[in-house]
Amino acid sequence: MLEVADLRITYGGNSGWFGRGKAPPPTVKNVNFTLKAGETLGLVGESGSGESTTGKAVLGLIPFDGSVRIAGQDVFQSSPSIMLPIRRAAQMIVQDPYASRSAHECRQGRCGTAGHPRHRDGAGAQGKGCRTSHPRGPDGRCRRTLSARIFAGQRQRICIARALALEPTLIVADESVAALDVSVRARVLDLMLELQEQMGLAYLFVSHDIAVIEKMAHHVAVMRGGEMGTRRQVFESPKDNYTRGLMAAVPIPDPRRHRTEAKALRVS
Template identity: 45%
Template structure:
């Protein structure tokens, strides 16, 4: 498959007390192919959202490269980065806080077009109308304020806003976790339909393995800022090789009693990502255990 995003050796460290550093993302390398959904999973604090912010260049990486559609954006200035922002947009976890409560939904969806000076006022209005229909809302919904929508409808407005500039990549950071289960299904169905119709690539950040198994093509498992397993959906879910991946799957609740896994979880706290001055985590080395299935070596 043709790569849209190529991340190589991506690292992000944050300063901490007494010269220590928080190693939020450490030496991550991965690829997002065109028309593909790459899911990134792991427990809270593993670096999923930081990785998403780095790929979107909301944060500047400490080191490493982020190549989007053939251009390395990791060190571009804001002015040079601006045209590349049209290629990638983000859908956040909480649709209510993502929208200005004082502005109508139609204005929120039109904002990216105005900011990037796309089209005339008339053409933008028509574009917004078509975007509302695309995400299965009516054109009349353009006049509503955020509080007049349900949670699922608000997230549809946020998806419409993300699509306004016709991006190639959508980064969805826990985009359905704040929604009711029944609403999650309809929003996921919409995202899959949009991917088929528009040829979108998704970086799908989630802690919900059932959703990841439903929507992803490939899965990257993160632990303490590093990718410990990467493979196709079937490889990771049917043949998990890394101990941490197995623990994640064992911990996931499964409603069907015939599919439940035996829980063999061990206690203990997750190690801290804070490293004292002059120290750093050891970079994992991956083995390709099957074509396209990479697993970090364990001691």
């Protein structure tokens, strides 16, 4: 479903006077992975390590060097007629539900789903994802609510529903449940797993919450250290010092227990 080879992303051009300075270092480099239908790859790492940037590049939202192929089609090399159905089949759940619609769409009056405060909510959140968009049940009352009155958690569920409404085959989920409370988060994740089984969805799941990745992912890729493997391999037997540091930083909800791997946090 998704093939990424030698992905490299650099923000900005040459620095200094008249652009004659040194080029900035790449934000993301040497990223390689594949993702099959019906599977989830979790991208983890500290803030700024390039997980969200990688997710945007996968969908062709930002320029990059390297190769990204969705369902066998190169994201940048294929003609618009070929890429149109591919882009429809590849959707993204953004991290910030308040910034999920562009200003142009707001001016054109096409942001009724989760954007402009004067538009009714839920216009595009129909189909298989509807159950995630109605915090008060499937009776449609949420659709009659002005967007300005919808809380962040409700907006995030609407964003998830919008992504699912087109019945995609690939979803890039960038901190897709970060704005939800714990109980709603668990229900939404269970629903996403159910839909994955029913529809054969492939998820590229970006999250700083290791518990979420552990629940959702079949395979895990650590951005900074470069370690990749099955969920069990990465979480239970990490080989890289940086990965061990991430695992050691996960809080344990028991004050009587202490991690013995505290030294692993001191990574270069």
